[in-house]
Amino acid sequence: MPTLALLAVALIWGWTFVLVKQGLSEVGPWWFLSLRFALAAGLSLMLWRPGQDRRQTARGVLLGIALFGGYLFQTWGLMYTTVQKSALITGLSVVLVPPLAHFLGTRAARITWCGAALAAAGLGLLVFGDGKPLGPTGLGDLLTVLCACSFAIYLVLLDRWAKQGDYRALLPPKLAVMAAFAFVGALALERPTFTLSPEAWTAIVITGVLATTVAFGVLAWVERAATAAYTAIVLTMEPVFAGLMGWILLGERLVALQIAGAAAILAGIALPQAQRLRTRGSSPPAPPPGRSHSEPAGV
DSSP states (O other): OHHHHHHHHHHHHHHHHHHHHHHTTTSOHHHHHHHHHHHHHHHHGGGOOTTOOHHHHHHHHHHHHHHHHHHHHHHHHTTTSOHHHHHHHHHTHHHHHHHHHHHTTOOOOHHHHHHHHHHHHHHHHHHHTTOOOOOOOHHHHHHHHHHHHHHHHHHHHHHHHTTSSOGGGGHHHHHHHHHHHHHHHHHHHSOOOSOOOHHHHHHHHHHHIIIIIIHHHHHHHHTTTSOHHHHHHHTTHHHHHHHHHHHHHHOOOOOHHHHHHHHHHHHHHHHHHHHHHHHHHHSOOOOOTTOOTTSOTTO
16 A cells, blocks of 8 residues: 555656646746645645644654755756656655665665665666757756755655654644745745736646645655655656656657666566565464464464
8 A cells, every 4th residue: 555655646746747847937936836835735734733743843844944955956957957857867866765864874675775776777768768868958957966865865854753753743844844935935036926827827736735735645654664765766656657647648659768667667666565575475473362482373
């Protein structure tokens, strides 16, 4: 179930790459994020409980800072780079999570490292497999690298804090901080307006509800049991789903190497999961209640 939930999140995010790109054609990144996160923060208040753990609230604020950095750099970078390259570079957070988690004291299993490397290689094939030059997009690429770093930090911190208290308490303060930062930036750097096209409002509503409130609520729920490294591996399906949506909605096609890249990502996801199932299957059955491990059956 957690893996299926993460795949659903990756599907939503892969779909909304195009929506964000379209929305930025008529609204600046700060104001777009302001409206998106304000909507998401308002919806997340349904999870707020009076007297909830103050430590989780403070942690939610810190998570909001890390996550806001990721979204700011990603949305800003999309103004100067392609959707394809943005998806690839954002996906490189899968490579950053295991060493970052290790540095902070959470060791990932060797099989997880192998899965991360396989998924990262698959990402490269998926984006560059068609042999077409993507062109110089230096500023956008640099901003998206900073985005990948921010998302990796977020996943590692979420992995630690979602296990230490009520995961639902992390969401409202996180989204409120993101909305506040974006609103200040919009006032300082842009000209906020509510006169937007139906297409732009559609992008804001879908990204605010599905890609933010629902997606990050699911992510926090999953992190209670999953590791940050495995979560990052599964989320590399995001550009795969983006390509699938392009095929269904826009008639785009993938060449053989890109299909191989998608298969490598799936293999990277399956590798740690298969090892976990194998280990579980080879473990000796637990003794009946009231017996020690050394008691023979039937005593």
